[in-house]
Amino acid sequence: MIDFYFSGTPNGLKVKIFLEETGLAYRPIPVSLSRGEQFSVGFLAISPNSKIPAIVDNSPADGGEPATLFESGAILQYLAEKTGLFIPANPRGRNEVLQWLFWQMAGLGPMAGQMGYFNVYATQKIPFAIERYCRETTRLYGVLDRRLAGRDYIAGDYSIADMACYPWIVPHSAHGQNLRDFPNLQRWFSALGERPAVQRSYAGVEDVYLSAGKPVTEKT
Numbered sequence: 001m002i003d004f005y006f007s008g009t010p011n012g013l014k015v016k017i018f019l020e021e022t023g024l025a026y027r028p029i030p031v032s033l034s035r036g037e038q039f040s041v042g043f044l045a046i047s048p049n050s051k052i053p054a055i056v057d058n059s060p061a062d063g064g065e066p067a068t069l070f071e072s073g074a075i076l077q078y079l080a081e082k083t084g085l086f087i088p089a090n091p092r093g094r095n096e097v098l099q100w101l102f103w104q105m106a107g108l109g110p111m112a113g114q115m116g117y118f119n120v121y122a123t124q125k126i127p128f129a130i131e132r133y134c135r136e137t138t139r140l141y142g143v144l145d146r147r148l149a150g151r152d153y154i155a156g157d158y159s160i161a162d163m164a165c166y167p168w169i170v171p172h173s174a175h176g177q178n179l180r181d182f183p184n185l186q187r188w189f190s191a192l193g194e195r196p197a198v199q200r201s202y203a204g205v206e207d208v209y210l211s212a213g214k215p216v217t218e219k220t
Helices: 010-022 072-083 091-121 127-147 160-169 183-193 196-202
Strands: 002-006 026-030 054-057 067-070
Touching: 002 010, 010 072, 010 091, 010 160, 010 196, 054 072, 067 072, 072 091, 072 160, 091 127, 091 160, 127 160, 127 183, 160 183, 183 196
Parallel strands: 002 026
Antiparallel strands: 002 054, 054 067
16 A cells, blocks of 8 residues: 655656556555645654655555655556556656656756646746746747657657656646647647546646636745
C-alpha cells in the first residue's frame, strides 16, 4: 500500500495518473494547500520542501523500511522502476523518457505554473510578467508540438513522460494557449484524455484555476 499525499494540481495529478494506470494499491491523503496543511510538522517530515505530491511506499521493492519520496518527477521514476512499467528497460529508451520527464520538471511546469499564477491568482496584474511567462510557455508548447510530429507519444511508447506533461497541458487556457495552434499537441492531448485511467484521475478533482476564489500567496 502506498500513502499518497495529494492535491489536485498538475504535479499531484501526474502521480495519480500513474497509480491509476498501474492499479497499484494506494491510499489518497488530501493535503489542503489553501489551509496551509503542507506546512504541518507531520507533512514536513515526508516532504521537506512543503510541496505535494509525496508518497510513503509501505512495501518497497527491497523489503526494508517504508520508502518516503517527494518531488513528482522522482516519484514517477521510482514507481516506474519499481513496477517495470511505463519506462523502457533498455538504456537508450530509458534515457529518452527521462530527458523528457526532466524537461517537464525544469521547463514546462515552472514556466506554465508562473503563467498561471500571474494570469489567474495574482492580486496585481503585472503585464510584463504575464507577457514573459506566456511567451515562454508558448515556446515550450511549440517544443512539445514539434516532438509529437509523427509520434503517438513523447518518447516511444506511452510512458511517465506523457503522464508528467499531460496535466500541465490541461489548463492551457489559463496559460494563455490555444491548442489549435499546436495540432500535434492537440491530437496527443485528445488521445490521452480518452484513457480510462486519466479520466479516473480527474474525476471529482476541482479545477485549481476555475475555482480560484481567492488569490494564493507564494507560500502555497
